[in-house]
Amino acid sequence: MEGKGDILIVDDTLDNLRLLSAMLAAQGYEVRSVTNGAIALIGMQTQPPDLVLLDINMPGMNGYEVCQRLKSNAQLQEIPVIFISALNEAVDKVKAFSVGGVDFINKPFQLEEVLVRIEHQLKLCRLQLQLQAQNHQLQQTQADLQRSLDHERALNQRIEAMVALEERNRIARDIHDSLGHSLVALNIQMEAALTLWEVDANRARSTLVEAKQLGSEALQAVRHSVSAIRSDPLQGRLLEGAIVNLAEEFNHLTDVMPDCQIDLSQPLSTSINHVVYRIIQEGLTNICKHAEATIVQIQIQTTDMGLSLTLQDNGKGFQLDQTTMGYGLRGMQERSAALGGQLEIFSKPGAGCQITAHFPRENHPPNNGT
Incomplete structure (x- = not known):
């Protein structure tokens, strides 16, 4: 049967260890057992379990102190701790939760109750891990999207800059071509007016009027082209x-x-x-x-x-x-x-x-x- 989770049992009573270990192993859990809190903390440092079943009354270091040290360790503090005790006073349960326990099982315990409480906590842990993974993926996706948006924004800015440059170059060429044509025509009219000035004043005047009109048109064309250079x-x-x-x-x-x-x-x-x-x-x-x-x-x-x-x-x-x-x-x-x-x-x-x-x-x- 595929392992359903790694559980560490901490209890100084050997009969309890054997009973719990046998029950949980039969359900497909990987089970480790220790009889005192100091050894338990060393074992958790070496191989963190998925869940801890922790007795309260033990010689040397009791369950409360073990849980406090566990929760003060940044690498172990997310491990859920279920307390097991024959104590049934409300103050004992309150203290168990205040030091970081997530649940409390009274001795003598029933197999069905132990399994339900263990599976409930492991399911919560799995959901939390999934949520953390999804949050990480969401943050990664958001970062990728932001990079894409920044890249697209920079690309659009480059495109607009290139289009603006091309537009200015085109307008410059058009000004050169159209203005050059107008100036050539204007020069021809002025030369004709000078030639006619002495022999036919009326025709010279008419030619100058046409030259003035050409000049006005050229000026208007230049103004129109220059106004088109506006960036927006x-x-x-x-x-x-x-x-x-x-x-x-x-x-x-x-x-x-x-x-x-x-x-x-x-x-x-x-x-x-x-x-x-x-x-x-x-x-x-x-x-x-x-x-x-x-x-x-x-x-x-x-x-x-x-x-x-x-x-x-x-x-x-x-x-x-x-x-x-x-x-x-x-x-x-x-x-x-x-x-x-x-x-x-x-x-x-x-x-x-x-x-x-x-x-x-x-x-x-x-x-x-x-």
């Missing part, structure tokens, strides 16, 4: 509220109120929120400038997989293969790719334009070969 385009607002503000601004400029269907019940990272805001912002800007649309729809849906975005209008549309990607459309694609997203544009003359974007919940920066 939402300015602390929730994404849904920021999009509603964009829709209201669009309505103020065009008298067309976009139909917004927004479900952000499963929020994503801050970097994705920023990109979604930029795509809608630039898309509405393009519609306002070029589309002459009367219907505009914005749909955002979040799921366990990520986020889906659709921006659609019924405006003039354009031929994709004949359109040079400007600030808005190129910016949309670059921002989406930076977060592992996919952006598609569908349009043709007279059929409006539809922009769709999909972002995975777990996003990673693109591999630049470094």
Whole structure:
């Protein structure tokens, strides 16, 4: 029979030792027996038992003192002690519990009572050990989770930093390209005005007016690009509220109120929120400038997989293969790719334009070969 527990019996009466040892061994317990408290303490130091049956009245060191010394030892203090005694006074039982005993059995004892009390205490010990193991596992799991959260937070910060850097680089390139183009055109107009100054003042003046307009447009483009460098385009607002503000601004400029269907019940990272805001912002800007649309729809849906975005209008549309990607459309694609997203544009003359974007919940920066 498999051992049910290691029990140490401490009693100076040999008949009691033999009787208890035989009864418990027959029930499958491993049993050790000693006749005095000093030997018992030495044996427990060498091999701690699962439970101690301890007689109170023994010569030399009585059971109370043995229990006190046991409970003062950090390595042994969790061992349950059941006192066995012929004493039946209430004061004896109170003292037994006050020194650390967990139960009390009166002599003469009954086998069934002894077994029930022993098994009850051993079961409590097993449950306590299980609870300690579960608490340790819970603490370990919590520590692992905290490390994972710290790692994810640090990774998100690195991703957002990389996205911000890429955004600034993209804006710098766009400023260089668009401003350079505008300055070249402006220079040509100024040269033409100087050439015409002496021969045709009216044409020279008209040319200067066009040059001034080019300068104003270039300045506005630079201001727009620089304002896009802000680290938080939402300015602390929730994404849904920021999009509603964009829709209201669009309505103020065009008298067309976009139909917004927004479900952000499963929020994503801050970097994705920023990109979604930029795509809608630039898309509405393009519609306002070029589309002459009367219907505009914005749909955002979040799921366990990520986020889906659709921006659609019924405006003039354009031929994709004949359109040079400007600030808005190129910016949309670059921002989406930076977060592992996919952006598609569908349009043709007279059929409006539809922009769709999909972002995975777990996003990673693109591999630049470094």
